[in-house]
Amino acid sequence: MAEPAIHTSGLSKRYADVDALSDLDLDVHQGEVVGYLGPNGSGKTTTLRLLLGLIRPTSGSAEIFGLDCQRRPVEAHRRLAYVAGEANLWPSLTGSETLHLLGRVQGQVDAAYRGELIARFDLDPSKKVRTYSKGNRQKLILIAALMARPDLLLLDEPTSGLDPLMEQAFRHSVHEAKERGQTVFLSSHILSEVEALCDRVGILRNGRLVDMGTLSDMRHLSALTVEATFDGSVPDLSRVPGVSSVEVEGRVVRCQVQGTVEPLLKVLASSGVHELLSREPSLEELFLAHYGRSTDPGTGSLEVPALGG
């Protein structure tokens, strides 16, 4: 097996009295598309800057394709491209001058693909960067990264400032990269984006990786969402084993079920249920399971108080 695209062990970064990142053990295999989710300030950018060697770890180590990120950054950078969430470029250069410069510095450019990307992202490269909107500057650094066709793409909230149409163009480009066997590490707080693109997801909270797995691995952590409509009176579901977060709206009850659904089904069957909907939790709900509650860790349920019933 080839060496992992990204490998970190015990990677930590401490600023004064804040642990920006604690003890991160992460492996991203070649050809994978991995999502890196967390709210603002959870340590996503810190992780990426450590991987890029822009900042130094307090402890632990990180490697890109087996190359130490601190000791051999230049060699590691030959194989990757990075897109920052904030595109602070040189305002006096035009778009095409910027692409020319970044291509030359990178050392590899697929010129035909660059043209395709410029068309896809609908960018006018003849203008000065100063006159670009935030979205246009973001497109520019996205194109600069993608046009190099690197083995590894490190993306830090790359779609900030892009409109939905351009987000589609971005997703298309990530799919393309994946088909070509490129590895993608995508930090984001946009759940639908990660859900649509990623094979595996890591969830980061307060500088700690609290979960890592495929989307289906993650789903068991959360509850099944069940919505039932009753003919007559609404039964009290809050005492049914495994059921939580009961919400009642007229004759409709919405709740979360953890583990087996059998006890709930028994109660429903004897209560004249008229309509029953159940679905897998979305990544939104997975995310809320980790961030949206204050107590009760591990159940993955949403602490929404039951509205009567």
Place this chain on the structure above:
Amino acid sequence: MGESAIVTPAPSGRWPRTVVARETARRGVRSAVLWGVIFGVYVTESATGYEGAYKTSGQRHALAQTLGSDVGISAIIGPASHLDTVAGFVAWRTLGVLTVVGAVWGLLAATRLLRGEEDAGRWELLLAGRTTRRGGAAQALTGLAGCALVLWAITAVIAVAVGRSSSVHIDGRSALFLAVADVSGAAVFLAVGALTSQLAPTRRQAASYAGGVLGVAYALRMVADSGAGLAWLRWASPLGWVEELHPLTAPRPVALVPIVGLIAILTVLTVQLAGGRDLGASTIPDRSRPPTRTMLLSGPTGLTVRLVRPVVIGWVVAIALAGLMLGLIAKAAGRALTGSTAMRKLVSDFGAHGAGATTYLGVAFLMVALLLALIAAGQVGAARGEEAEGKLDHLLVRPVSRTSWLAGRLSVATGALVIAGAVAGVTGWLGAASQDSGIGLTNMVAAGLNLVPPAVLILGVGTLAFGIRPRAASGACYAVLAWSFLVELIGGIVNASHWLLDTSVFHQMAAAPAVAPDWTTNAVLVALGVAAAAIGGIVFRFRDLAGA
């Protein structure tokens, strides 16, 4: 964490209508306080230095005779009258230096607080509140006025305190007026900077437009004070009006009328232009679609050349003009040096001897050395700016090592310094040769290049600071520079101890072309600079990149 963040109104929310004014004043007040203290110290030092150095009326009389009739001194600092009194000396010496220093401070502060804040996108946040573009500009000007007031108040307090001392004897009212005169250059150029902030598309451009205005104003004042029968030109330059205030000797408050009038006009224009343009846009059109030029854009060093080129060209032009001007007046000014004990002392403090055009240029090139050092400090600031603004990230996440980026920047900066030094020598020679001063081209070019080592030392010290305390890099350069220049000025007039003089980066520099450049000492200065830069570079390699 994020989920519990609740927006609470800040205490400043009590007066939302003045938030821009207060924010501008808050951002500017620190440097106003710092410069107020420097102004005050300079006034104090002028008074006490004079008291100490010229004790008898005979000495004072001799000083007044020599300096007072010196055309070169008059052109550079301003006409020296009543030098036989402490009041006359303080007025002449503080006005001549503080007006220009204050003007530079004013234009940099105004462009930083107006155009710089706008470039950084912070204006957008402020203007999204309860104000308009026009109102925002008016408020920012109020904030700048607050900064000017702080500068004046601190200068005034110190001046009044010094005036009370028994040996100096300057009454309170005169001291207050002296402070007004000393800060009026700063006030005018705060307003000039505010206006150019509306005209130019970037902070840097705004500062260079304002710098151009200052250059013209200074040149006009200089011609007027060169004794060529063009004294009326003084009324064509704001710096001339400041001179016409004649604080302490023959106060003429009426000269405040054009000063205040100009500030008022500039203020109104600033507010009008701010209201009439889009946020982030400039009044002077910025070509948004220039032709693509990729010749230099093949690597980080080429990019550096491209980025610093406009600024360096501006500096080199300024230095060329300064060299030319000094060369032109060298012969006349050198003649005045002959037979003056005070001037001979001043000259010998700089390591020069004798009299004549070469001696004069040897002393006057200290000014040019300061300009070169400013280029060096600016280059350190520019390198730090690339890091602080996150632009450096785009290079360092690619196969570019930190060392090669920094080495490239330092080479470009050093190249700029060498060019600037050589240009000063050549134009100085042109000016001197046109007056048949009998100075050789080789000597003048050597004198120009002789100015480079102190600037290289500043570059090295700045790079060391950039490695160790990146956020303090620019400040460290300007602090060393300001200190060194003050030490030279103090040492030039009064007897200062050698340990004090040795703390100046300029003091080891030989006063070429008056004496031959000391290339051994120069090599030591360069070596110190290179060593400091190397340590800074190594530290930079192993530290975290730091944002603004």
